[in-house]
Amino acid sequence: MEPQLSEVSLPARLAEPDEDISAEELALAARNHGMPLEALRHDRTPAGLHYLLVHYDIPYLDPETWRLAVTGQVGSPFELSLAELRELPARTVRVTMECAGNGRAQLRPRPVSQPWLVEAVGTADWTGVPLREVLERAGADPDAAEVVCTGADHGVERGVEQDYQRGLPLGEALRDEVLLAYAMNGEPLPPQHGFPLRLVVPGWYGMAHVKWLREIEVVGTPFTGFQNAVAYRTRQSPEDPGEPVTRIAPRALLVPPGFPDFQSRHRIVRPGPVELTGRAWSGRAPLARVEVSTDDGACWRDAEVEPAGAHPWAWRRWRATWRAEPGRYVLSVRATDADGVQPVTQPWNRGGFANNAVHRVPVTCLPARNG
Amino acid sequence: MEPQLSEVSLPARLAEPDEDISAEELALAARNHGMPLEALRHDRTPAGLHYLLVHYDIPYLDPETWRLAVTGQVGSPFELSLAELRELPARTVRVTMECAGNGRAQLRPRPVSQPWLVEAVGTADWTGVPLREVLERAGADPDAAEVVCTGADHGVERGVEQDYQRGLPLGEALRDEVLLAYAMNGEPLPPQHGFPLRLVVPGWYGMAHVKWLREIEVVGTPFTGFQNAVAYRTRQSPEDPGEPVTRIAPRALLVPPGFPDFQSRHRIVRPGPVELTGRAWSGRAPLARVEVSTDDGACWRDAEVEPAGAHPWAWRRWRATWRAEPGRYVLSVRATDADGVQPVTQPWNRGGFANNAVHRVPVTCLPARNG
Numbered sequence: 001m002e003p004q005l006s007e008v009s010l011p012a013r014l015a016e017p018d019e020d021i022s023a024e025e026l027a028l029a030a031r032n033h034g035m036p037l038e039a040l041r042h043d044r045t046p047a048g049l050h051y052l053l054v055h056y057d058i059p060y061l062d063p064e065t066w067r068l069a070v071t072g073q074v075g076s077p078f079e080l081s082l083a084e085l086r087e088l089p090a091r092t093v094r095v096t097m098e099c100a101g102n103g104r105a106q107l108r109p110r111p112v113s114q115p116w117l118v119e120a121v122g123t124a125d126w127t128g129v130p131l132r133e134v135l136e137r138a139g140a141d142p143d144a145a146e147v148v149c150t151g152a153d154h155g156v157e158r159g160v161e162q163d164y165q166r167g168l169p170l171g172e173a174l175r176d177e178v179l180l181a182y183a184m185n186g187e188p189l190p191p192q193h194g195f196p197l198r199l200v201v202p203g204w205y206g207m208a209h210v211k212w213l214r215e216i217e218v219v220g221t222p223f224t225g226f227q228n229a230v231a232y233r234t235r236q237s238p239e240d241p242g243e244p245v246t247r248i249a250p251r252a253l254l255v256p257p258g259f260p261d262f263q264s265r266h267r268i269v270r271p272g273p274v275e276l277t278g279r280a281w282s283g284r285a286p287l288a289r290v291e292v293s294t295d296d297g298a299c300w301r302d303a304e305v306e307p308a309g310a311h312p313w314a315w316r317r318w319r320a321t322w323r324a325e326p327g328r329y330v331l332s333v334r335a336t337d338a339d340g341v342q343p344v345t346q347p348w349n350r351g352g353f354a355n356n357a358v359h360r361v362p363v364t365c366l367p368a369r370n371g
Numbered sequence: 372m373e374p375q376l377s378e379v380s381l382p383a384r385l386a387e388p389d390e391d392i393s394a395e396e397l398a399l400a401a402r403n404h405g406m407p408l409e410a411l412r413h414d415r416t417p418a419g420l421h422y423l424l425v426h427y428d429i430p431y432l433d434p435e436t437w438r439l440a441v442t443g444q445v446g447s448p449f450e451l452s453l454a455e456l457r458e459l460p461a462r463t464v465r466v467t468m469e470c471a472g473n474g475r476a477q478l479r480p481r482p483v484s485q486p487w488l489v490e491a492v493g494t495a496d497w498t499g500v501p502l503r504e505v506l507e508r509a510g511a512d513p514d515a516a517e518v519v520c521t522g523a524d525h526g527v528e529r530g531v532e533q534d535y536q537r538g539l540p541l542g543e544a545l546r547d548e549v550l551l552a553y554a555m556n557g558e559p560l561p562p563q564h565g566f567p568l569r570l571v572v573p574g575w576y577g578m579a580h581v582k583w584l585r586e587i588e589v590v591g592t593p594f595t596g597f598q599n600a601v602a603y604r605t606r607q608s609p610e611d612p613g614e615p616v617t618r619i620a621p622r623a624l625l626v627p628p629g630f631p632d633f634q635s636r637h638r639i640v641r642p643g644p645v646e647l648t649g650r651a652w653s654g655r656a657p658l659a660r661v662e663v664s665t666d667d668g669a670c671w672r673d674a675e676v677e678p679a680g681a682h683p684w685a686w687r688r689w690r691a692t693w694r695a696e697p698g699r700y701v702l703s704v705r706a707t708d709a710d711g712v713q714p715v716t717q718p719w720n721r722g723g724f725a726n727n728a729v730h731r732v733p734v735t736c737l738p739a740r741n742g
Contacts, residue, residue, distance in 0.1 A: 002697050003735045008639065009632040020391030026400060026476060027636050030488050033404035036563070038428045048419030048561050055633050057409045105397060113634065117401050157633040190419050192407070261380040262426050262528040263484065265398050268379065326373050364374045 009156045012238075014350070015110040025105075025115040034119025040255045040279050043123070043314075044094060044185055050122030051206075052192055053099050053114060055164050056155030059212050063196045068180070072148070072218035075139025082196050085129055085182060092127040093177045093202055094311040096281045100205035100232055100245045103346065103355030111352035118253060118359055123279075123314050126200045128181035131216070132174045140170075140218045147173040148217045148225070149199050149210040160226045166210050167223025168201065177202045177313065180213065202313035203247050203283035205354070207232050234349040242349075248283025249356040250342055252290050252318065252335040256361050267363040274322045278333060278359075279315035280305065285338035290318040296330035297344055297358065303333070324365040331361045380527045383609070385721070386481040396476075396486040405490025411626045411650050414494070414685075415465060415556055421493030422577075423563055424470050424485060426535050427526025430583050434567045439551070443519070443589035446510025453567050456500055456553060463498040464548045464573055465682040467652045471576035471603055471616045474717065474726030482723035489624060489730055494650075494685050497571045499552035502587070503545045511541075511589045518544040519588040519596070520570050520581040531597045537581050538594025539572065548573045548684065551584065573684035574618050574654035576725070578603050605720040613720075619654025620727040621713055623661050623689065623706040627732050638734040645693045649704060649730075650686035651676065656709035661689040667701035668715055668729065674704070695736040702732045 015022075021029075032053045039049040067079040099120035104111055106118075135147070146167040153164045172178065179200040182189060189195040194211030201208040207227060222228075233242030255278050258269035280290045286308065291300040303318040318333070334342040346357035386393075392400075403424045410420040438450040470491035475482055477489075506518070517538040524535045543549065550571040553560060560566040565582030572579040578598060593599075604613035626649050629640035651661045657679065662671040674691040689704070705713040717728035 002738050003699055005639070005737060008635065008637040008735050010634065020393060021397050022391060023476075024635050026392050026397075026486055027488060028634075029397060029400040030405040030486075030490050031407045031636075033423075034401040036402045036425065036429060038431075039562070041431060042562075046561055046563075048421075048423070049563060050419075052404075052419070054407065056631050057627075058407060060409075060412060105394075115397055115401075117398060119401050155630045155633055156639060161630075190417055191410070192417075192420060256428075259526045259532075260427050262526055263381065263399075264379065264395050265402075266379040268376070268527060328374055364379050366376060367373050 005156060005161065006159050009159045011158055012350070013112050015112050017109065021105070021115055022112065025112060028114045032114055034116065035122045037119060037253060037256055040253055044125055045122040047185065047187070047190060050124055050193070051099060051120040053120065053206060054153070054192060055157070056153045058191050059152040060191065061152055061196060061212060066196055068197060068213055069215040070134060070138045071215060073141035073144045073220055074218050078138065080134070082182065085180065085197065088129040088133055090127055090129055091179070092125050093179060093200065094123060094125050094314040095200055095202045096121065096123045096313065096315040097206050097209060098248050098251070100207050100353045103357060104352030106357065107346060107348055107352050107355070111350060113352065121253070124184045125186065126179055126181040127183035127186070128179040128200070130176060131178045131180055131199070132176065134180060134216070135173065135218070144170050144218045144220055145222050146170060146219050148219055148223045149213060150215040151210050152212040152214045157226060158230065162226055164210060164227065165225045166208060166227050167219070167225065168208060172201065205245055205248055207245065231351065232353065234351065234353050236350060238350070245353045248281065249354050250280070250282035250287065250335040250337040251356045252278060252280035252333040252342070253359050254278040254331060254333045254361050257363065267361060269324050269363055269365050271324055271326060271365060271368050274324045276320045276322050276331065278318060280318055280335040281315035282335065282337035287316060287335055287337055289336040291334055292320045293332040294322050294329055296360065297332050300334070326365050326367045329363045329365065331363055332358050334358045376527060376532065377530050380530045382529055383721070384483050386483050388480065392476070392486055393483065396483060399485045403485055405487065406493045408490060408624060408627055411624055415496055416493040418556065418558070418561060421495055422470060422491040424491065424577060425524070425563060426528070427524045429563050430523040431562065432523055432567060432583060437567055439568060439584055440586040441505060441509045442586060444512035444515045444591055445589050449509065451505070453553065456551065456568065459500040459504055461498055461500055462550070463496050464550060464571065465494060465496050465685040466571055466573045467492065467494045467684065467686040468577050468580060469619050469622070471578050471724045474728060475723030477728070478717060478719055478723050478726065482721060484723065492624070495555045496557065497550055497552040498554035498557070499550040499571065501547060502549045502551055502570070503547065505551060505587070506544065506589070515541050515589045515591055516593050517541060517590050519590055519594045520584060521586040521588070522581050523583040523585045528597060529601065533597055535581060535598065536596045537579060537598050538590070538596065539579060543572065576616055576619055578616065602722065603724065605722065605724050607721060609721070616724045619652065620725050621651070621653035621658065621706040621708040622727045623649060623651035623704040623713070624730050625649040625702060625704045625732050628734065638732060640695050640734055640736050642695055642697060642736060642739050645695045647691045647693050647702065649689060651689055651706040652686040653706065653708035658687060658706055658708055660707040662705055663691045664703040665693050665700055667731065668703050671705070697736050697738045700734045700736065702734055703729050705729045
């Protein structure tokens with residue numbers, strides 16, 4: 001029998017209750033990587049430490065021949081070269097980006113997909129042309145519904161062959177800080193982050209920030225393509241139409257203190273004052289509070305949080321001091337925004353999206369060396 | 372009872388026959404990442420796509436106060452600042468680096484450690500001062516046995532608390548192309564690749580290229596520290612003293628053709644000519660041959676291999692054309708060096724080191740779109 005797409009591209013599934021990480025999930029984890037948590041020390045994440053999720057393959061695009069097509073409900077469709085884009089008014093925005101599936105591998109039952117723990121985050125300075133600038137020049141229909149952004153990355157997902165494509169509501173697309181970005185931390189985009197051009201939608205989970213952009217189309221009705229209508233929805237069952245995944249829920253992470261065991265990554269400290277520090281963020285509302293716990297969430301106390309400053313879309317540093325004594329601990333940190341606090345027990349959804357359970361870091365304080 | 376190091380840092384172990392990837396192995400895979408195989412297209416691997424293995428945490432070193440100490444059997448011990456190192460004669464060497472554990476997760480039984488599949492490789496231009504230059508200036512004892520290189524990264528491994536440390540035989544340390552490198556692809560080292568200084572030992576597996584260097588000590592007897600005497604030896608049993616892991620065995624990898632399914636990474640092509648390409652390398656002897664197979668190794672034919680050129684320590688591109696027809700295939704590629712050819716069945720060792728089994732890529736050729 002001739003081969004069919006359906007035999008190699010299967011429906012979504014949940015792991016069996018006793019099923020550890022499969023070879024397929026490991027293959028995804030070997031390609032897509034998190035940010036080692038000690039890199040929370042950097043205000044902006046250096047190249048190569050920012051989290052990365054590539055749905056299909058990294059496409060290789062020639063910047064000389066590459067064009068961005070602007071189409072759909074516009075005055076007249078046109079194309080822009082990279083040189084033309086670079087001549088338009090530019091701005092730089094510092095943005096904390098997080099994968100919508102961050103935390104998925106900790107869910108029970110576990111949705112089988114990229115098996116993120118907590119590290120799928122990073123912060124960069126993105127430079128480019130506001131999308132609004134290009135939409136205005138195009139004479140985009142102000143009554144249009146969405147802007148559909150298409151990348152050059154091609155693959156198949158649950159039987160649907162596609163270029164990666166997402167619709168963004170027009171109201172979001174017209175926000176000042178939504179960018180067609182050609183630089184990351186002052187350098188041309190690395191291939192894996194969307195060279196030569198990607199969308200950046202501050203405050204939204206990573207799936208909205210379409211990489212390797214080749215077309216933006218203004219459309220009159222909400223996009224019903226795979227990545228909006230099938231993937232990236234919080235559902236309780238396959239039949240549930242679910243809710244779209246949009247803005248980043250509040251989260252705080254901790255730089256694991258002390259030093260690690262190689263294999264288990266378990267942390268070891270010695271008695272005395274230990275500085276606890278990390279970052280907290282929310283894409284939906286300003287941060288109100290960050291708290292730490294050294295007894296696995298029984299008691300919480302406020303951490304000191306740096307002011308929001310000039311970067312409202314970026315994470316904020318927090319600090320607290322812990323006086324460690326020999327024993328076994330679980331350190332935790334939780335953020336609160338205007339809409340609420342991070343949960344201890346993660347509400348479940350079938351895709352494993354928008355998790356923000358409290359970060360827990362087991363730590364052992366050994367007796368003093370000379371003790 | 373007061374906590375002990377031994378309760379959080381356990382002996383090496385092998386996975387049970389039916390044991391999938393554990394949470395601990397996944398946590399390592401989320402931090403340390405391979406090179407997505409489509410990046411084999413690049414002669415040198417862009418920042419962030421080169422494989423990365425960090426034993427403990429990435430240390431953050433202040434380049435202003437950082438010093439390299441040169442000690443042991445030398446005329447007189449001294450220290451070098453980064454500025455002083457940059458004033459010494461420099462050279463740039465293109466080096467293919469591969470993790471000694473590449474392929475470990477495919478072994479049965481599986482050694483429980485960083486669960487690499489095949490992607491733990493990358494090629495970069497490393498710039499720095501030949502180690503020999505510094506050893507000669509130090510008046511290193513020509514009858515010394517080894518140079519012990521110590522990094523600033525600190526952790527515990529199988530109960531042994533340590534800074535990462537490796538001994539390199541003096542004869543190797545004096546090779547022209549062994550570098551104290553401060554730049555990668557023309558930029559200062561990224562934090563995760565050893566900023567401000569790392570050792571580069573062309574031809575050797577990654578464990579020899581000590582990152583975040585803080586001391587080089589000339590010693591009269593072979594180093595018996597953890598990373599030489601306990602880890603990085605090929606053993607058949609815990610009691611076996613084993614052989615040290617040194618030079619990179621020959622290997623060829625294939626850019627997976629066509630496009631992938633998101634979840635399984637299974638490849639799909641359509642009928643017609645498909646260019647097969649990738650890279651091949653060996654750290655121990657010049658490459659003699661690269662062959663491809665489209666029938667899971669039943670038949671092999673020669674690929675075209677680019678000349679060695681100016682970069683004897685770097686991978687070489689190979690090419691072949693395949694005329695795909697609808698069906699199910701396993702594509703393979705294998706390299707041969709002066710010492711032999713890659714094995715189909717991987718000889719096993721307890722640490723999972725120095726694997727180089729033939730790369731296998733399952734591919735489905737669908738009927739033509741209009742067929």
